[in-house]
Amino acid sequence: xxxxxxxxxxxxxxxxxxxxxxxxxxxxxxxxxxxxxxxxxxxxxxxxxxxxxxxxxxxxxxxxxxxxxxxxxxxxxxxxxxxxxxxxxxxxxxxxxxxxxxxxxxxxxxxxxxxxxxxxxxxxxxxxxxxxxxxxxxxxxxxxxxxxxxxxxxxxxxxxxxxxxxxxxxxxxxxxxxxxxxxxxxxxxxxxxxxxxxxxxxxxxxxxxxxxxxxxxxxxxxxxxxxxxxxxxxxxxxxxxxxxxxxxxxxxxxxxxxxxxxxxxxxxxxxxxxxxxxxxxxxxxxxxxxxxxxxxxxxxxxxxxxxxxxxxxxxxxxxxxxxxxxxxxxxxxxxxxxxxxxxxxxxxxxxxxxxxxxxxxxxxxxxxxxxxxxxxxxxxxxxxxxxxxxxxxxxxxxxxxxxxxxxxxxxxxxxxxxxxxxxxxxxxxxxxxxxxxxxxxxxxxxxxxxxxxxxxxxxxxxxx
Amino acid sequence: xxxxxxxxxxxxxxxxxxxxxxxxxxxxxxxxxxxxxxxxxxxxxxxxxxxxxxxxxxxxxxxxxxxxxxxxxxxxxxxxxxxxxxxxxxxxxxxxxxx
Amino acid sequence: xxxxxxxxxxxxxxxxxxxxxxxxxxxxxxxxxxxxxxxxxxxxxxxxxxxxxxxxxxxxxxxxxxxxxxxxxxxxxxxxxxxxxxxxxxxxxxxxxxxxxxxxxxxxxxxxxxxxxxxxxxxxxxxxxxxxxxxxxxxxxxxxxxxxxxxxxxxxxxxxxxxxxxxxxxxxxxxxxxxxxxxxxxxxxxxxxxxxxx
Numbered sequence: 001x002x003x004x005x006x007x008x009x010x011x012x013x014x015x016x017x018x019x020x021x022x023x024x025x026x027x028x029x030x031x032x033x034x035x036x037x038x039x040x041x042x043x044x045x046x047x048x049x050x051x052x053x054x055x056x057x058x059x060x061x062x063x064x065x066x067x068x069x070x071x072x073x074x075x076x077x078x079x080x081x082x083x084x085x086x087x088x089x090x091x092x093x094x095x096x097x098x099x100x101x102x103x104x105x106x107x108x109x110x111x112x113x114x115x116x117x118x119x120x121x122x123x124x125x126x127x128x129x130x131x132x133x134x135x136x137x138x139x140x141x142x143x144x145x146x147x148x149x150x151x152x153x154x155x156x157x158x159x160x161x162x163x164x165x166x167x168x169x170x171x172x173x174x175x176x177x178x179x180x181x182x183x184x185x186x187x188x189x190x191x192x193x194x195x196x197x198x199x200x201x202x203x204x205x206x207x208x209x210x211x212x213x214x215x216x217x218x219x220x221x222x223x224x225x226x227x228x229x230x231x232x233x234x235x236x237x238x239x240x241x242x243x244x245x246x247x248x249x250x251x252x253x254x255x256x257x258x259x260x261x262x263x264x265x266x267x268x269x270x271x272x273x274x275x276x277x278x279x280x281x282x283x284x285x286x287x288x289x290x291x292x293x294x295x296x297x298x299x300x301x302x303x304x305x306x307x308x309x310x311x312x313x314x315x316x317x318x319x320x321x322x323x324x325x326x327x328x329x330x331x332x333x334x335x336x337x338x339x340x341x342x343x344x345x346x347x348x349x350x351x352x353x354x355x356x357x358x359x360x361x362x363x364x365x366x367x368x369x370x371x372x373x374x375x376x377x378x379x380x381x382x383x384x385x386x387x388x389x390x391x392x393x394x395x396x397x398x399x400x401x402x403x404x405x406x407x408x409x410x411x412x413x414x415x416x417x418x419x420x421x422x423x424x425x426x427x428x429x430x431x432x433x434x435x436x437x438x439x440x441x442x443x444x445x446x447x448x449x450x451x452x453x454x455x456x457x458x459x460x461x462x463x464x
Numbered sequence: 465x466x467x468x469x470x471x472x473x474x475x476x477x478x479x480x481x482x483x484x485x486x487x488x489x490x491x492x493x494x495x496x497x498x499x500x501x502x503x504x505x506x507x508x509x510x511x512x513x514x515x516x517x518x519x520x521x522x523x524x525x526x527x528x529x530x531x532x533x534x535x536x537x538x539x540x541x542x543x544x545x546x547x548x549x550x551x552x553x554x555x556x557x558x559x560x561x562x563x
Numbered sequence: 564x565x566x567x568x569x570x571x572x573x574x575x576x577x578x579x580x581x582x583x584x585x586x587x588x589x590x591x592x593x594x595x596x597x598x599x600x601x602x603x604x605x606x607x608x609x610x611x612x613x614x615x616x617x618x619x620x621x622x623x624x625x626x627x628x629x630x631x632x633x634x635x636x637x638x639x640x641x642x643x644x645x646x647x648x649x650x651x652x653x654x655x656x657x658x659x660x661x662x663x664x665x666x667x668x669x670x671x672x673x674x675x676x677x678x679x680x681x682x683x684x685x686x687x688x689x690x691x692x693x694x695x696x697x698x699x700x701x702x703x704x705x706x707x708x709x710x711x712x713x714x715x716x717x718x719x720x721x722x723x724x725x726x727x728x729x730x731x732x733x734x735x736x737x738x739x740x741x742x743x744x745x746x747x748x749x750x751x752x753x754x755x756x757x758x759x760x761x
Contacts, residue, residue, distance in 0.1 A: 032675065036720040041713065044723045045675045046664035109660050112652060112731055116659040123658035125672055160569060164576075184647075184654045186668055186742060187598035187605050191591075193671075226569060227555045233572035234551075237579045244583035248590075253680075253750035254669040255604045256594045258623070261748060263590070266533060272481050273537075273544065276488050280548040283492030288556070310485050319478035324526055327752055328470050331670030331678050396474075398674075400467040408751030410687040413677040414718055551566060558567040 001362065002073035004080035004147075007087055009362060011066025012355050014094055016447065018059035019348075021101075023433075023440050025052035030430040034423075047108050050121070050128045051101065056343065057126055058097055063351035064208055065144055068165070070358055071215040072148060075162060078155035082147050089140050096136045100129045117182055124189070126197060127179040134179040141176065145169050160229035164236060165211045172204040187255035194250040201343070202271070202313075203243045209350045210235045213302065216357055220299055221289050231281060238274030246271050252323050253330055261323040268321040272314030282306035295360050297373040297450070301353030304381060308345020312388070316341050328403040333425065334395025341388045355447065365451035372446035379439030386432025394425025465525050473524040476516050480534075483513040484541040491545040510542055600647075604746045608646040611636045611740045617684055617754055625749025636737055637702055646741075652731070653738025660725040669747055676722065681754040683736075683743035691717055705739070706732040 028048040032038050073080055080086065103120055110116030118131045127134065148166060152158055178196035183189035214228040248264020282303055293299045316338040320329040329335065360368040398416045406412020416422055465473070487509040494503030517538040521531045565571055601607035606628075614631035633640070641649065657663070663672035666679050688701040695715050698704035708715050709732040712722035727735070 029675075040721060041723045044665070046661050046673065049664045049673050049675070050661060109725065111726075112656040112659045112734075117655075121659065121661050123661035123663055125663050128661060128664070160573070182655065182658060184651045185598070185600055185605065186654070187745060188595065189654075190669060190671055191594060191598060224556075226558075227552075230555050230567070230569035230572050231552075233569055233576045237572060237576040240576070241579035241583060244580065244587055247587070250671075251594070253747045254671065255598050255745040255747055257597045257604060258748050259590075260594070265530075269533070269537065272484075273540065276481075276484055276541070276544050277548045279485055280488045280492050280545050281552060283489055283496070284549065284552045287492065287496035311482070315478050315481045315485065318481045319474045322477065322526070322530065324465060324530070325470065325474050325477070327750060328465070329474070330750060331667040331672075331674060333674055336674060396471060399470060403751060404465070404467045404470055407753035407755060408678055408681070409685050409755055410677050410682075410717075417720070554567050 002079050003083045004069045004073045004086070005358075005362075007083065007090060008066040008070035008358065010090055011062045011069060012358065014090075015059045015062035015066060015351065016355065016444065018055045018062065018097070020440055020444065022052055022055035022059060023437050025049075025055065027430070027433050027437060028052075030426070030433050033426045034430060043105070043108075047104060050104055053126055054100075054104075054128060060205075060343075060347050060351060062093075063347075063354070064205075064212070065140075067212045067215075067351070067354045068144070068148065070354070071212070072151060072162075075159060075215070076151055076155040076157050078151055078157075080147050081150035081154050082143065085143055086147050089143050092136065093140045096133050100133045103130070104128075114182075122179075122182070124179075124193060127193075129179070131180055134176075137179075138173075138176060141173050145173055159225070161211050161214050161225075161232060164207060164232055168204050168207040168211070171199065172208065175199050175204065190254045191251070191256065194247060198243075198247045198250055201346070202246060203240055205347065206239045206243065207236055209305075209347060210239070212354060213305070213350060216298070216302060216354055217285065219357055220293055220295060220302065221285055223285070235274060235278070238277065239271075242267050242270040242274065249321050249326070252326055265321060265323045265326075269318060271321075272310070272318050275310040275314040278306050279310045294366065295357060295368045297368070297370075297377070297446075298353045298356035298360070300373075300377060301349050301356060304377070305345065305349035305353060308341070308349050308381075310345070312338070312341030312343075312345035316388075316392075328399040329395065330403075332395045332398035332402065333391045333422075334399055337388045337391035337395050340384065340391065344384050352443070356450075359447065359451055363451035368451050370446055370450045372442055373450060376439050376442035376446055379435055379442060381439075383432045383434075383436025383439050386435060387429050390425045390428030390430075390432060392425070393428065394422045397421035397425065469523075469525050473520065473526070476520050476524065480513055480516045480520070480538070483509045483516065484544075487513060487541070488545040488548075492549060495549055506545070513541060514538060606630060606741070606744045607643065608650040608741055609641060609643045610744045611646050611649070611737050612640045615683065615740065615744045617681060617743070623749075626752060626754065627746055627749070628744045630744060636740060637733060638700075641737075646737070649734050649737040650741055653734035653736075653741075656727065656731045656735050657738065660727070665722075668742070669745075670750060675720075678751060679739060679742065680745075680747060680751060681743050683740045684755045686755055687717070702733075702736050702740075705736045709735055 025048050029045060029052055032045045032048065069080065069086070107120055110120035120130055121128050122130060148169065152162060152166070175196045178192050181192070183192070210232050214232045217223045217228055218225060245263055245267040248260045249268035251260035251264055286303060320326055320334055320338060356373070397419050401419050402408055402412045402416035406415055487506045490502050490506030490509060494500070494506055517534060520526070520534060596602055597604045599605065610630060612633060612635055614634035616629035616631060617626055618629050619625070620627045665673050665676040667674060669680050670678055688704050692698070692704040692708055692715060693701065696704045696707040698707055706729065709727050710729065711724060713724050
């Protein structure tokens with residue numbers, strides 16, 4: 001195993017641990033909705049939410065970085081250049097995340113000065129981490145980019161997948177610069193903030209997970225490089241072709257010109273089309289290989305990725321993307337339901353698939369199966385769908401009572417929140433959140449144990 | 465837009481894409497297993513998608529141009545599963561034919 | 564045109580990305596100009612000296628801010644420089660206290676607390692908080708509330724005390740007043756126009 005692959009396993013370990021913290025913080029945020037006096041003025045909703053969404057971003061980023069460290073040396077048949085530095089920075093990264101979290105928990109917020117921005121809380125969603133930590137992330141990401149490029153140069157090799165990845169890493173890194181500025185004008189602030197958030201999760205991250213899925217399919221199903229490359233280019237063409245101006249669906253209501261309602265709505269409504277293509281592709285791959293694979297959990301999580309992405313991002317997104325609908329759904333739990341489903345489907349499932357793929361190699365298990373993965377797969381996905389359903393009910397109630405009927409005042413917000421539909425939705429969300437958390441526990445158990453038992457006969461293959 | 469129109473339009477739009485997805489899945493499954501039943505079920509889902517589109521065009525409080533756009537995208541959804549299937553087939557066969 | 568050749572699709576990926584980025588660049592230049600303080604969608608910061616309303620515009624078929632006559636904030640007219648300094652401080656307060664992680668601004672943020680795009684215009688200030696705080700003006704009621712939200716709850720879900728001093732609270736109020744003057748293409752619809760008790 002290459003050193004970089006050992007580093008990959010460390011990244012995955014950290015990622016899965018953060019996934020757990022994210023889940024715990026998520027359960028806490030859900031609890032506030034049902035018990036508003038919970039930890040009042042001790043540890044309020046906003047801090048739990050900050051932990052929840054920041055661990056979300058970091059666990060996925062760590063998953064991506066780990067995955068690239070895993071696939072890169074195999075792709076180039078060369079150890080990663082600068083691996084020692086990368087290994088050190090992994091521990092620095094983990095330490096920084098821990099320090100930021102401790103400050104969030106114990107200090108929470110500061111005074112209105114630059115010291116707070118640099119060392120405590122920047123207060124912009126997803127990028128609340130203080131500037132010193134953001135600088136740290138920049139160093140880690142730049143080192144990571146250096147690792148990728150330098151290894152390709154040293155190995156004197158280039159592949160289509162690697163080209164796409166390297167080109168993608170440039171905007172991915174540059175966009176993170178929006179984690180630093182403190183802009184007075186809210187319209188300008190949000191304009192650039194959406195470049196970071198949308199162009200990460202609906203553009204550069206899509207391309208990145210596309211590259212990772214390409215490598216994964218080559219390993220899982222033995223698909224030829226030519227096919228995965230062609231498909232990757234098609235994906236990039238369609239995802240960026242719709243997603244770049246689909247950014248406009250965040251520019252309906254932030255003070256930007258009215259033409260964004262048409263442009264953003266139009267391109268955003270096209271965004272599900274490439275995702276439908278991915279679903280058809282997933283069926284093709286599943287079928288032509290007759291579901292035969294030596295790694296059923298990884299394969300099933302890849303299928304979950306295709307379907308979850310389509311339904312969570314595509315269906316749920318389309319439901320609320322036209323400006324005529326979005327005027328009412330904007331800033332409600334409807335958005336939350338879409339967000340949870342989309343993040344899970346587009347990225348969570350993919351990272352978990354790759355972790356299973358990697359574990360089969362590190363444990364050298366010819367045949368890789370267990371009972372626990374099926375339970376965790378079921379609990380996590382069932383839990384997620386249930387959560388999303390609860391949030392959708394609450395969100396539609398909010399859209400109707402708060403926005404459409406109530407005019408979005410404080411009183412309208414209260415009326416919507418007190419409505420039985422909203423309250424039921426929140427109870428449902430918490431209940432299914434517990435199911436999801438159980439799924440996480442089983443997932444961890446499975447990741448620790450799968451493939452470690454007595455080896456099964458090498459010729460055994462599972463069919464659907 | 466009335467609250468009922470909001471709920472109905474959003475639901476119709478979500479089901480529109482979902483039935484497009486079901487069409488893709490069933491079409492693919494039908495092609496894989498050479499099952500006419502599955503392929504026809506796929507076409508039925510596309511039919512449902514078009515019905516939802518019709519309902520939106522007739523009843524949803526959207527301006528004319530938006531409805532035109534939805535019609536065009538509805539037609540496009542019809543082509544995606546067969547076109548994707550043919551492309552994947554061609555890519556795989558080309559790949560197998562070459563050393 | 565060989566659709567089985569990955570290079571064909573690579574060319575498609577490159578060209579579609581480049582075209583979209585170029586269009587985005589042009590739209591960004593225009594949008595940033597429109598949204599700068601003093602641009603066509605966003606008033607300059609000294610709008611806090613004026614009355615701000617919200618009314619339906621039949622030509623655009625949506626609600627738009629209405630900038631009216633003089634209505635000094637805290638009884639003192641601000642120069643542009645003073646107003647800018649206030650607004651700058653207000654935003655720094657909002658960020659340092661992570662308001663966006665409970666509230667939404669132009670609908671962006673967290674959904675545990677109300678949207679603040681038009682909070683300046685909320686009837687609750689005159690109907691609930693002015694009587695509760697004993698303040699003579701809406702702005703004064705907002706300051707008292709922001710400094711000690713735990714003293715003036717209206718609901719089971721309460722805003723925590725975020726240790727705002729007087730200067731910070733005033734800056735936030737100024738920020739909220741300025742924000743309510745931004746043309747958000749009609750979001751939120753019908754704000755404050757569905758009237759309860761006046």
